Amino acid sequence: PTVLGIETSCDDTGVAIVRSSTASAGGFLEGEVTSDFLASQFDLHATYGGVVPRLAARAHEANLPLGLRHAETSSGLAGGLADVDAVAVTAGPGLAICLRHGFAAAVQLAERLRVPLVKVNHLEAHVLAATLAAPEMRFPFLVLLASGGHTMLVLAKSLGLGGFTVLSTTLDDSLGEAFDKVARAVRVGDHCAADAGLNADDPSRAGAGAGADSGAGAGAGSGATVARTLTMAEAAAAGGECDLRGVVETSKGPPVGPSRDDGETVAGHLGAALERLAADGDADAVPLPVPLRGGGGKHRGRAAFSFAGLKSAVVRVCESPGVDVREREVAAAIAASFQRSAVTHVSDQLRLALAACDAGAVEGGAASLGALVVCGGVAANSSVRAAVAAAAAEFGVPVFAPPPRLCTDNAVMVAWAAARKLHSSEPAALADACWEADFSPRWAPGDRQPVYVPKLR
Ligand code: ATP
Numbered sequence: 001p002t003v004l005g006i007e008t009s010c011d012d013t014g015v016a017i018v019r020s021s022t023a024s025a026g027g028f029l030e031g032e033v034t035s036d037f038l039a040s041q042f043d044l045h046a047t048y049g050g051v052v053p054r055l056a057a058r059a060h061e062a063n064l065p066l067g068l069r070h071a072e073t074s075s076g077l078a079g080g081l082a083d084v085d086a087v088a089v090t091a092g093p094g095l096a097i098c099l100r101h102g103f104a105a106a107v108q109l110a111e112r113l114r115v116p117l118v119k120v121n122h123l124e125a126h127v128l129a130a131t132l133a134a135p136e137m138r139f140p141f142l143v144l145l146a147s148g149g150h151t152m153l154v155l156a157k158s159l160g161l162g163g164f165t166v167l168s169t170t171l172d173d174s175l176g177e178a179f180d181k182v183a184r185a186v187r188v189g190d191h192c193a194a195d196a197g198l199n200a201d202d203p204s205r206a207g208a209g210a211g212a213d214s215g216a217g218a219g220a221g222s223g224a225t226v227a228r229t230l231t232m233a234e235a236a237a238a239g240g241e242c243d244l245r246g247v248v249e250t251s252k253g254p255p256v257g258p259s260r261d262d263g264e265t266v267a268g269h270l271g272a273a274l275e276r277l278a279a280d281g282d283a284d285a286v287p288l289p290v291p292l293r294g295g296g297g298k299h300r301g302r303a304a305f306s307f308a309g310l311k312s313a314v315v316r317v318c319e320s321p322g323v324d325v326r327e328r329e330v331a332a333a334i335a336a337s338f339q340r341s342a343v344t345h346v347s348d349q350l351r352l353a354l355a356a357c358d359a360g361a362v363e364g365g366a367a368s369l370g371a372l373v374v375c376g377g378v379a380a381n382s383s384v385r386a387a388v389a390a391a392a393a394e395f396g397v398p399v400f401a402p403p404p405r406l407c408t409d410n411a412v413m414v415a416w417a418a419a420r421k422l423h424s425s426e427p428a429a430l431a432d433a434c435w436e437a438d439f440s441p442r443w444a445p446g447d448r449q450p451v452y453v454p455k456l457r
Pocket residue numbers: 009010011093094122126146147148149150175176177179180266269270271272273275376377378379380381382407408409
């Protein structure tokens with residue numbers, strides 16, 4: 001099927017089209033991205049130290065028409081939008097006032113095109129993004145999902161109802177949150193020229209150098225990315241009252257495949273800036289705890305995540321007398337030390353989970369897993385990817401990760417997740433994905449959804 005996807009769950013507005021078929025030798029569903037629009041709002045929120053839902057919602061309102069127009073004019077399809085078989089939309093989890101805008105736009109478009117609307121779970125979309133680059137990946141697979149709002153281990157058994165089981169979650173913060181908090185604590189924007197605007201507490205820096213600069217990073221490797229800063233007049237003409245500096249528009253790119261998993265960076269994310277800073281730092285310089293090690297807590301022996309203590313330890317270091325994070329070497333050392341502790345914790349917990357699979361949690365043991373998948377925004381981090389690959393290798397499980405561009409929020413993963421469900425031979429997968437007229441801000445992966453049988457053309 002050819003699916004148009006819409007993503008507005010948080011602070012990225014995405015509209016993308018994925019055309020998929022089973023033409024290849026293996027008979028697996030393979031997707032080709034024919035159109036991809038993504039407008040990020042990191043500048044908009046930079047001065048506030050986090051995403052401001054009301055501002056995010058207004059930016060979605062302004063950006064959605066641009067995204068939809070982009071899809072109309074550069075669908076990459078012979079028949080234009082008339083070739084679209086279904087509209088997919090992130091229906092949750094996410095910020096209600098943001099989801100609302102994407103959902104309304106999706107309903108309108110589906111009605112206009114007279115095609116079914118598929119509700120997509122944002123977390124399942126993060127997970128399934130891995131299968132766009134690796135169509136041959138088979139169930140069951142174990143997933144580490146590490147994003148801005150979630151950090152969890154998921155066992156994916158099928159695309160159908162109850163096919164995704166959440167095995168463990170974080171006891172406190174998500175890994176992405178910890179990266180973001182630490183990035184602010186070490187004033188990452190002072191040290192990464194290309195990420196100006198990232199210092200939350202310094203409004204004078206917000207926006208400087210954004211736009212074309214930030215887009216350049218996002219497009220590295222694909223060669224087909226158009227990045228530019230909208231003028232206020234253009235933004236107003238597009239119906240927006242918001243400051244849209246930093247809008248990154250990606251035009252039609254090559255099909256996403258393993259070969260795109262190169263040195264692409266995801267510009268604009270605090271975590272990505274922290275990763276770059278950490279690359280220049282001495283990880284031995286600052287002793288930091290590895291969470292959930294030692295002690296006999298009730299989670300001992302069972303995989304779980306905790307990042308709040310580590311995050312606070314880093315903040316304490318940054319605020320201690322004699323430590324000046326404005327010195328690049330100091331900031332880089334703290335960043336590197338934090339990243340190593342966090343990644344070591346992730347490795348520990350993955351090994352526990354894989355060992356549990358071996359001990360019977362999964363029939364046939366870890367070796368019967370089709371894959372270990374790492375996804376969500378933090379999966380763009382190369383240390384995290386390397387740690388996951390190492391754990392997978394120990395247990396003889398192949399590892400898959402979406403290319404960095406598909407790790408952070410985007411509409412391609414939404415369209416693709418819907419395509420997988422539409423194509424699935426399990427009717428339950430389609431029923432699960434289909435629509436009753438509302439979005440669901442709290443929707444756990446694999447949870448049942450009310451069923452609406454769509455009118456097919
Ligand atoms: P959720 O998917 O849980 O609803 P979200 O959609 O806001 O949350 P994502 O877009 O999946 O989150 O991920 C964003 C998070 O990933 C941010 O915390 C960001 O700092 C982090 N991140 C992005 N790139 C990197 C990187 N290279 N290293 C570490 N963290 C990163």
